[in-house]
Amino acid sequence: MLQAIEARGLAKRFGAVTAVEGVDLTLAPGEALGLLGPNGAGKSTLLSLVTGLRPADRGEIRIFGHPAGSEAARKSMGLTPQSAAFPPQITPRELIAYASARHGKRPDTDRLLTAFGLQRLIDRRMAGFSGGEVRRVALALAFCGAPRLAVVDEPTTGLDAATQEAFQSLARDYVASGGAMLLTSHHWDEIEAICDRLTMIDRGQRVLDGTLAEMRATMRINRISLVVDGAAPDWLPAPDTDGRRHLESADSDAVVTRLVREGVGFRDLLIHPLALKDILAHLRHEV
């Protein structure tokens, strides 16, 4: 099966600065890949290489078998850039019609209106749109041409909680229906909700890659939280301001057994798997 994205040995420099170095990336149809990394890690540069907006200095990128940036690659792709701005004289309906025409498709305006809550805005000129409203239009435009690959750079930045949830639902449906999605986000819960697989970039290099399940399996660590009544043993960490003590352990059963064996009085015990951001923090530390 053709990969939606197949990139090998990508490298990009800006003068003396190495933005991306030796990155491999694959994404299959029906899969969502979360691209993570701190600010300035090279995520946006990598996206611009994938979308063909910038040429790579080294390496090769194919989108459904076609070179990135080629007509065939652009036909199969929709993009929401990190910073979006549109001519203030134009309405969202006109932009949707324009983007659809560029893809050679009839505009599916009604579906996009509902999906991105644009009903009220659709015939208003975009002058005076709030940041969140512009973002919603930018997201809708990525799905205009019924793309097989959606590249969305920080899709829900500036959006309210309801629109974030609506986007997550749409993204899951899109991926479930066979679409491929490459996503960057600073919202860990969004990545967790949408993506099957994660790639972490740091200083232009891929430092982690795998499914969330694989990472959880690698990091079989639970976060244990409890309130101790009376004297606490030395091996328990000091309580937070809310009186709860938090610790991490690969064997939460052993921790609880030890508490009982030592006769420690405790209550409100909570045990849950590490959140994505904590797993990544651990893995990055190991790397």
Add this chain to the structure above:
Amino acid sequence: MLSHLRAELVLAARILMRQPGFWVPTILFPAMLYSFFGASMAEGPAGIYALASFAVYAVVGVGFYQFGVSVAQDRETPFVLWQRSLPGAQWVGWAARIVVAMVVVLAAVGMVLLAGRWIGGVIPGRGETMRLLVACALVSVPSVLMGIALGSAVSARAAVPLSNLLFLPLAYLGGLWMPPALLPDSVAAISVWTPTRAMGEIAWAAIDGRAMPGRYLALLAGWTLLAIALTALAQARHRRAMFG
């Protein structure tokens, strides 16, 4: 391809037409200037040359402002970057903008012709009008290319003042506001090397039904090549800055 061209035409026309503060002065200003100065300065048989001069002035204005300013503004917006991610050749967007600019040129030249009829009492014959329109179409190419060169070379903030700084003196130096014979000697010596003088000479020859003056055609070709070279250099610099 056709649906792409249509989409680009509609987009370019909407963006332009919904900025009346931009296109109304572009269309009206040359006719107003002609009415205030051109009509009274050149009466009688010379009136038709003044009419041709202000028609050329209208064409150059569209090149400098519609392209010079908008190219500079576009270059700095993420919208253009998003457009580049869409399917379809990039030149189609440029073709659409040139078509829309031609409509504005036609309107601006039409207003000058109307002002000539109503205010200057100058009514060119059908042949003269057609030849003048052809000359305007011809000189619109270097005008647009010079506008693109300007817009490619400078920032959006600098584009408007620099357009004014170049456009207005060039119009004067080229003899578009007053006949070249009335220019002071020192100015006349510079005038013969300006692109606006070349454009004017082409329009005046068209009015007379004379052959296009070879010297000025060559001069205009030189300015056009210079504009293309400047655009290529500026765009390459911009690509390096943006895309590495």
